[in-house]
Amino acid sequence: GQQVMQIPQYQHVQEGEDFTTYCNSSTTLSNIQWYKQRPGGHPVFLIQLVKSGEVKKQKRLTFQFGEAKKNSSLHITATQTTDVGTYFCAGPIYGGATNKLIFGTGTLLAVQP
Amino acid sequence: EPEVTQTPSHQVTQMGQEVILRCVPISNHLYFYWYRQILGQKVEFLVSFYNNEISEKSEIFDDQFSVERPDGSNFTLKIRSTKLEDSAMYFCATRQGGGTDTQYFGPGTRLTVL
Numbered sequence: 001g002q003q004v005m006q007i008p009q010y011q012h013v014q015e016g017e018d019f020t021t022y023c024n025s026s027t028t029l030s031n032i033q034w035y036k037q038r039p040g041g042h043p044v045f046l047i048q049l050v051k052s053g054e055v056k057k058q059k060r061l062t063f064q065f066g067e068a069k070k071n072s073s074l075h076i077t078a079t080q081t082t083d084v085g086t087y088f089c090a091g092p093i094y095g096g097a098t099n100k101l102i103f104g105t106g107t108l109l110a111v112q113p
Numbered sequence: 114e115p116e117v118t119q120t121p122s123h124q125v126t127q128m129g130q131e132v133i134l135r136c137v138p139i140s141n142h143l144y145f146y147w148y149r150q151i152l153g154q155k156v157e158f159l160v161s162f163y164n165n166e167i168s169e170k171s172e173i174f175d176d177q178f179s180v181e182r183p184d185g186s187n188f189t190l191k192i193r194s195t196k197l198e199d200s201a202m203y204f205c206a207t208r209q210g211g212g213t214d215t216q217y218f219g220p221g222t223r224l225t226v227l
Contacts, residue, residue, distance in 0.1 A: 031214060042204055042218045043156060088156065092214050099208065100169060101216060103156040
């Protein structure tokens with residue numbers, strides 16, 4: 001079945017340093033979604049990328065969707081302690097009325113003040 | 114902003130007991146999902162529900178699991194005879210439909226099976 005892997009599994013940075021997580025799918029995705037999960041919390045939707053090569057920015061967060069629509073990245077510039085959490089990419093699998101999400105393995109970000 | 118709500122937030126049960134987890138979807142959403150997250154692991158799809166029937170289920174969703182929307186409001190997940198390995202966070206998610214892919218997750222129910 002389809003697999004979505006993320007690296008690194010864990011990243012510890014000093015506040016102010018940059019952070020990047022990479023997402024790779026075994027199959028081509030129609031779109032890629034990114035979620036953030038704070039410790040003890042639930043996945044919160046951040047953004048969706050649809051087009052090949054698309055780049056979107058949200059303040060200090062930059063999201064990219066690969067040309068082949070099989071990989072994506074999230075880059076955070078100048079991390080803050082509020083960025084702490086696990087970042088998941090997810091791709092929808094279309095089939096009938098499903099559109100279930102296949103989540104990546106996640107990257108846990110720890111930010112030291 | 115409308116939110117998905119779930120009850121209870123934490124459920125502790127004995128192995129073999131039945132549990133029902135409840136979700137109230139966002140009001141104009143048509144597609145409903147249950148996901149599971151074992152501690153420290155990724156979020157896994159369990160089942161999707163549309164038009165009052167299951168549209169897809171994963172291999173995790175065996176005969177011990179069932180879903181229904183009994184009153185047109187609550188969306189429930191029932192586990193008939195819980196096992197230790199059912200201990201996890203269970204998230205309900207809903208999607209509006211009409212070409213919109215975004216799924217909105219509820220806060221989750223932490224299920225602990227002793």
